[in-house]
Amino acid sequence: MAVNQSDPSSTRVTLSQSDTAILEALVPGYTFISRIFLSYLHIDLAAYLQYFIALALFSICMRYVSEYLTQFFETYLISTAEVRLDDEIFNYIMYWWSRQPHTKHTNRFLAGVRTNGYWSDDEDSDHEESDSEDDEWEGVNGSTTAESFDDYWMRVINRDKYKKLRFTPAQGRHYFWYQGRLLMLDRRYEQTTARWVLNNEKLYLSCLGRDPSILHKLLADAQQKFVERDGGRTIIYRGQRGSSGSTFSWNRCMSRPPRPLDTVILDDTQKQGFLGDIENYLEKGTAAWYAEHGIPYRRGYLLSGPPGTGKSSLCFAVAGKLGLKIYLLNLSSRALDEDNLYSLFSELPRRCILLVEDVDTSEITHSRGPSIFPQSANSKDDDSPPKPGGNSSPDDTGKKNSKEKAEQPGITLSSLLNVLDGVAASEGRILVMTTNHPEKLDDALLRAGRIDMQIEFRLAISEDIEKLYKSIYSVSKEERTRQSSRRENGSRPPSQNGSAKNANGSIEKIGNGHAEEHKPNSVQGRRHELQTRIESLAKDFASLVPSGEFSPAEIQGYLLKHKGHPERAIREVAEWVKEEKEKKRAKKEAEAKLTNKNKS
Numbered sequence: 154m155a156v157n158q159s160d161p162s163s164t165r166v167t168l169s170q171s172d173t174a175i176l177e178a179l180v181p182g183y184t185f186i187s188r189i190f191l192s193y194l195h196i197d198l199a200a201y202l203q204y205f206i207a208l209a210l211f212s213i214c215m216r217y218v219s220e221y222l223t224q225f226f227e228t229y230l231i232s233t234a235e236v237r238l239d240d241e242i243f244n245y246i247m248y249w250w251s252r253q254p255h256t257k258h259t260n261r262f263l264a265g266v267r268t269n270g271y272w273s274d275d276e277d278s279d280h281e282e283s284d285s286e287d288d289e290w291e292g293v294n295g296s297t298t299a300e301s302f303d304d305y306w307m308r309v310i311n312r313d314k315y316k317k318l319r320f321t322p323a324q325g326r327h328y329f330w331y332q333g334r335l336l337m338l339d340r341r342y343e344q345t346t347a348r349w350v351l352n353n354e355k356l357y358l359s360c361l362g363r364d365p366s367i368l369h370k371l372l373a374d375a376q377q378k379f380v381e382r383d384g385g386r387t388i389i390y391r392g393q394r395g396s397s398g399s400t401f402s403w404n405r406c407m408s409r410p411p412r413p414l415d416t417v418i419l420d421d422t423q424k425q426g427f428l429g430d431i432e433n434y435l436e437k438g439t440a441a442w443y444a445e446h447g448i449p450y451r452r453g454y455l456l457s458g459p460p461g462t463g464k465s466s467l468c469f470a471v472a473g474k475l476g477l478k479i480y481l482l483n484l485s486s487r488a489l490d491e492d493n494l495y496s497l498f499s500e501l502p503r504r505c506i507l508l509v510e511d512v513d514t515s516e517i518t519h520s521r522g523p524s525i526f527p528q529s530a531n532s533k534d535d536d537s538p539p540k541p542g543g544n545s546s547p548d549d550t551g552k553k554n555s556k557e558k559a560e561q562p563g564i565t566l567s568s569l570l571n572v573l574d575g576v577a578a579s580e581g582r583i584l585v586m587t588t589n590h591p592e593k594l595d596d597a598l599l600r601a602g603r604i605d606m607q608i609e610f611r612l613a614i615s616e617d618i619e620k621l622y623k624s625i626y627s628v629s630k631e632e633r634t635r636q637s638s639r640r641e642n643g644s645r646p647p648s649q650n651g652s653a654k655n656a657n658g659s660i661e662k663i664g665n666g667h668a669e670e671h672k673p674n675s676v677q678g679r680r681h682e683l684q685t686r687i688e689s690l691a692k693d694f695a696s697l698v699p700s701g702e703f704s705p706a707e708i709q710g711y712l713l714k715h716k717g718h719p720e721r722a723i724r725e726v727a728e729w730v731k732e733e734k735e736k737k738r739a740k741k742e743a744e745a746k747l748t749n750k751n752k753s
C-alpha cells in the first residue's frame with residue numbers, strides 16, 4: 154500500500170496488486186465496489202481501509218467477548234432446566250402454562266385446534282364436555298329431559314363446529330413471574346434431517362442465580378396440576394417412535410374413566426384369582442420377599458380365549474381398580490428393534506401393567522416346532538447352568554430358532570425373552586398378554602416365570618348371558634345416585650316420553666333404569682319391582698340364547714340394538730340366534746373350502 158503525496162486535498166491510497174488480491178479474497182467484490190464508489194461518489198475506499206479493518210477487528214472482539222460473557226453468565230449466574238418433547242414433563246409444562254393467568258397477555262403464542270395435541274389438554278376438555286352432555290340430555294331413552302333429540306343434536310353439532318382454540322408459547326423466549334421470581338421459558342425447534350421427525354422441540358426453563366429450587370418447585374407444581382386433572386382415570390401409554398425419530402419411547406395416548414370390575418362378566422373364581430394374585434404381588438413386603446428368595450420381582454399373565462370374551466376389558470378394569478397405568482406394546486411394529494425394545498422396557502415405571510394385545514399376531518411369538526425336551530410345568534430358571542453334552546432348554550431352542558430369523562426387520566423371540574426375564578430385565582412390572590390362539594405361542598414364551606398365570610376366557614354360558622342382560626337393563630348405583638341428586642335439585646322435569654307400564658303391566662321402555670316413575674314416595678317400591686322384573690326377563694332371555702355359542706361381545710352388540718327395550722330384545726332374539734348361526738355356518742364352510750383348495 155502507498156500514499157499518493159502529490160494530491161494533498163485527498164489522501165489517495167494506492168494499493169499494490171497483491172494487497173488488492175488479499176482484499177478481494179477477504180471481501181468478495183471489493184474491486185468492483187471500490188470502483189463504483191470512486192467513479193460515482195468520488196470516494197476512495199482505500200483511504201478508509203484502516204478504519205474498516207479496525208472496526209471489523211473490534212466487532213469480532215466484541216462478539217467473542219459477548220459470547221464469553223453470555224456463556225459465563227449462563228454457566229455461573231443462571232439455572233436452566235432442559236425439557237424434551239418426548240418426555241411427559243413437556244406435557245406438564247404446557248398444561249401448566251395454559252392454566253396461568255399471565256399467558257392470556259402473551260403477545261407471541263402458537264395457536265392451534267389439534268384435537269390430539271401432544272400436550273393432551275384436549276382429553277381434559279373432552280371429558281368435561283361429554284360429562285356436561287350427559288347431564289343435560291339422558292340419551293335416546295329421553296326419560297329425564299324434555300329436549301328432543303333434534304334440538305340436542307343441533308346444539309352438539311353447532312358446538313362441535315367450533316373447535317377449541319389452544320394457545321401455547323411461541324418459539325423464542327418468554328419472561329414471567331412465578332412466586333415472586335422472574336423466570337424465562339425458551340421454546341426451541343431443533344433442526345433435523347430426519348424426514349419423520351415433525352417436531353423436535355425443547356423447552357428451557359431458566360431463573361437467575363445458581364439455586365434451581367424455584368425451577369424444581371415449578372416443575373413439581375406443573376406435575377401436580379397435570380396428575381390432579383387425571384383424577385381416578387386410567388392412563389394409557391403406547392410404545393412409539395419418539396420425537397428424535399430413531400428411538401422408541403412411551404407416549405401418553407389417552408385417559409379413560411375406570412371400568413368397574415363387576416361389569417366384566419367372567420367366572421368369579423377366575424376374576425378374583427387374577428385380581429387377588431396382582432394385589433398379592435403389589436402388597437407391601439412382596440418385593441423384599443422376592444429379593445430375599447432370589448426371585449426376580451416380575452409377574453406375567455396370559456389371557457386367552459375367543460375374540461370378544463373380555464380379555465382386554467378385564468385388564469382395563471383391574472388397572473382401573475388398582476390405579477395402575479397401562480403401557481401398550483405392539484410387537485408387530487417393523488420399526489421396533491432390539492435396542493428400542495430394551496429402552497422401552499427400561500423406561501417402564503416400577504408399578505404398571507404392560508399389555509401386549511393379541512400376542513399371537515406377531516410372528517416372532519409363534520411356536521418353532523416341538524422342543525427336544527419334554528415340557529415340564531416348572532421349567533428351568535434362567536440362571537440355571539447350561540446342560541452338559543450340549544443339551545439345551547426349551548428357552549434355548551426358542552432363542553436359537555429365533556436367530557434364524559435375525560435377518561428380518563423388527564425384533565426376535567430371543568430379544569423378547571431377554572427383556573421379559575433376562576439378566577437386564579426390568580422389575581416390578583405386571584405383564585399381561587392376550588391371545589386368541591394360545592396354541593400358536595412358543596413354549597419358551599409361556600414357561601413359568603414368564604407367564605405365572607393363565608386365564609382362559611370362554612364364550613358366554615347361560616349364567617353369563619343372564620348377567621349381560623341385567624347389566625344392560627338394570628339401574629347402576631351411579632345412575633341411581635345421579636337420578637336422586639337430580640330429583641333433589643329439582644332441575645329436571647319428569648319424563649314426558651320415557652318408560653311406562655302399559656295396559657297389561659309389561660315394561661315398554663327401559664334404558665339404564667329410566668323406567669322409574671319420578672314420584673319420591675313410590676321410588677323404592679318401583680325400583681324393587683323393576684329389578685325383580687328385569688331378573689325374571691334375564692332368565693327368559695338366557696333360556697333363548699344357546700349356551701357357549703356366542704361371545705359376550707356379540708350378545709352385548711345385540712342387546713345394544715335394543716337398548717331401552719328389554720322385552721323387544723327377548724321377542725326378537727330367536728330370529729337373531731338363527732341368523733347368527735347361519736352366518737357362522739356359512740363362514741365355516743367357506744373357510745373349509747379355502748383350506749381344501751390350498752391343500753390341493
Ligand SMILES: Nc1ncnc2c1ncn2[C@@H]1O[C@H](COP(=O)(O)OP(=O)(O)OP(=O)(O)O)[C@@H](O)[C@H]1O
Nearest residue numbers: 416417418419459460461462463464465466705706
Ligand atoms: N366378559 C365380558 N364381560 C363384559 N363385557 C364383555 C365381556 N367380553 C366382551 N365384552 C364386551 O365386548 C367388547 C369387546 O371386549 P374385549 O375387547 O375385552 O374382548 P377381547 O376378548 O379382548 O377381544 P379380542 O380378543 O378381539 O381382543 C367390549 O365392549 C366389552 O365390554
